[in-house]
Amino acid sequence: MVTKWLSANEMRAWRNFIESVNIMTAAMESDLAGFGLTMGDYEVLVRLSEAEDERMRMCDLASVLQLSPSGLTRRLDGLVSAGLVERVANASDRRVMFAALTPRGRAKLAEAAPDHVASVRKRFFKGLTRNQIDELGNIFETVRGNLTACPQ
Amino acid sequence: MVTKWLSANEMRAWRNFIESVNIMTAAMESDLAGFGLTMGDYEVLVRLSEAEDERMRMCDLASVLQLSPSGLTRRLDGLVSAGLVERVANASDRRVMFAALTPRGRAKLAEAAPDHVASVRKRFFKGLTRNQIDELGNIFETVRGNLTACPQ
DNA sequence: TGCGAATCCTTGCGGGCACAACTAATTTAC
DNA sequence: GTAAATTAGTTGTGCCCGCAAGGATTCGCA
Numbered sequence: 001m002v003t004k005w006l007s008a009n010e011m012r013a014w015r016n017f018i019e020s021v022n023i024m025t026a027a028m029e030s031d032l033a034g035f036g037l038t039m040g041d042y043e044v045l046v047r048l049s050e051a052e053d054e055r056m057r058m059c060d061l062a063s064v065l066q067l068s069p070s071g072l073t074r075r076l077d078g079l080v081s082a083g084l085v086e087r088v089a090n091a092s093d094r095r096v097m098f099a100a101l102t103p104r105g106r107a108k109l110a111e112a113a114p115d116h117v118a119s120v121r122k123r124f125f126k127g128l129t130r131n132q133i134d135e136l137g138n139i140f141e142t143v144r145g146n147l148t149a150c151p152q
Numbered sequence: 153m154v155t156k157w158l159s160a161n162e163m164r165a166w167r168n169f170i171e172s173v174n175i176m177t178a179a180m181e182s183d184l185a186g187f188g189l190t191m192g193d194y195e196v197l198v199r200l201s202e203a204e205d206e207r208m209r210m211c212d213l214a215s216v217l218q219l220s221p222s223g224l225t226r227r228l229d230g231l232v233s234a235g236l237v238e239r240v241a242n243a244s245d246r247r248v249m250f251a252a253l254t255p256r257g258r259a260k261l262a263e264a265a266p267d268h269v270a271s272v273r274k275r276f277f278k279g280l281t282r283n284q285i286d287e288l289g290n291i292f293e294t295v296r297g298n299l300t301a302c303p304q
Numbered sequence: 305t306g307c308g309a310a311t312c313c314t315t316g317c318g319g320g321c322a323c324a325a326c327t328a329a330t331t332t333a334c
Numbered sequence: 335g336t337a338a339a340t341t342a343g344t345t346g347t348g349c350c351c352g353c354a355a356g357g358a359t360t361c362g363c364a
Contacts, residue, residue, distance in 0.1 A: 003266035004273070013285050014272060016292035021173055022218040023299040040320080059342060066174040071321045073344055078319090095329045095342040114155035120166060121156070122302070127294045133165050135287050140168035142279045147175040150274070192350085211312060223351045225314055230349095247312040247359045310361070315354105322349085331340070 024123050031119040035112040036082070040065075040075055042116060045084065045109040048101040055088060055100035084108050176275050183271040187264040188234070192217075192227055194268060197236065197261040200253040207240060207252035236260050 006014060029039050037045075043065055048054050062072040076099055079085040084105035088098040101109075125133065158166060181191050189197075195217055200206050214224040228251055231237040236257035240250040253261075277285065 001266075003269060005269055006272065009282075009286050009289055010277060013288040013292065014276065016289055016296050017276075019218075020292045020295040020299060023296065026218065027299060038320085057342085062343095066171075066178065068322050069343060070323080070345080074320065093330070093342085097343065114153075117155060117157055120158065123299060124166065124169075124295060125162060126298050128291060130161075132287065132291050134161050135284065136165035136291060137161055137168055139280060139284050139288060140165065140172045143172040143276060144168050144175065146278050147172060147179060147275060190350090209312085220352050221313060222315080222353080226350065245312085245360070249313065306364095308362090310359105312359080313357090315356080317352105317354090319352090320350090323347090324345105325347105326345080327343090329340100329342080331338100333338080334336095 027123050028116075028119050031123075032112065032116060035108065035115070037108070037112060040067075041079055041084075042109075042112065044075065044079060044099070045101065045105055045112075048085065048099060049106065049109055053100075054106070055098040057090075057096050057098060059096070061099055079105070179275050180268075180271050183275075184264065184268060187260065187267070189260070189264060192219075193231055193236075194261075194264065196227065196231060196251070197253065197257055197264075200237065200251060201258065201261055205252075206258070207250045209242075210249050210251060213251055231257070 025039070032039055032042055044061070047061060047064060048056060058072055058076075059069070061067075062069055065072065067075065076085060076087070079099075080087060082104075084102060086100050086102050088100045090096045090098060128136075177191070184191055184194055196213070199213060199216060200208060210224055210228075211221070213219075214221055217224065219227070228237060228239065231251075232239060236254060238252050238254050240252045242248045242250060280288075
């Protein structure tokens with residue numbers, strides 16, 4: 001089979017994308033470090049804050065966070081010992097554990113969120129037009145759809 | 153200071169972007185695993201193959217790969233023991249080490265590249281129009297420029 | 305020339321995560 | 335109704351990486 005290499009414009013898009021992701025994640029990670037949170041921690045707090053009763057089953061949380069079961073267990077360990085999240089057993093199905101936001105977790109998220117949003121603006125949206133932002137939404141909706149459609 | 157939260161279209165762009173990155177990197181990592189390479193390994197081989205004499209100074213390589221010095225040392229350890237890269241001392245400045253592609257490294261890259269390109273098409277470009285790809289190049293050129301302009 | 309500062313790389317250490325194996329609980333199938 | 339299969343979560347192990355410290359070399363400037 002003949003390989004169809006990337007065209008010049010594809011290569012430009014791909015390289016700029018990959019390098020942006022690498023640099024941006026490092027920068028945003030360090031932006032959040034001042035609050036004693038990693039981006040992974042922050043994601044957990046956001047997801048829980050948006051969930052019904054501010055709690056989610058471990059497996060659902062692992063799924064949306066794109067994390068292995070063991071990875072989530074360890075990430076939660078840190079958040080639990082920091083008092084931001086607590087584990088809650090479920091009486092009706094004793095296999096499952098809920099991760100639940102604590103008042104301290106809610107407060108920590110409220111404290112960090114404005115800074116994080118500013119970080120997203122500074123690192124990502126700065127200099128982009130309204131049309132470009134809409135187009136980004138379209139493009140990555142397509143990409144995400146493809147990825148979930150053919151998972152392997 | 154009043155927080156300027158993300159608008160609906162900004163939130164849509166950001167979420168789709170983040171989730172796409174998470175899922176895509178995992179998928180492409182597993183695509184490459186069949187060749188015994190991680191994406192990090194592959195990046196090293198690509199950079200070296202494009203460099204003059206197929207070799208780069210460790211610190212330059214670490215810089216372009218967005219990697220700490222120790223991280224690069226360890227990543228090279230694996231590639232060296234696999235025989236894909238070799239360390240070459242520099243007589244004129246004995247502090248520096250070169251990472252140099254070996255014939256086996258060149259062959260491994262040639263072997264894996266077609267599959268990797270197909271992976272990029274399948275995971276990223278699939279379903280995007282020519283205009284969207286060009287716009288992606290523009291957008292992430294802006295983003296990358298911002299990131300390198302204000303490193304912290 | 306000589307000594308302190310800077311540069312380059314490696315090593316010790318610890319954190320974060322995946323895989324596999326394990327326990328516990330629930331569901332399915334016969 | 336019970337055994338097998340499935341599901342949920344944790345733990346052991348190992349890899350990858352960053353930070354801090356250290357050793358070697360070179361540079362800068364008096």
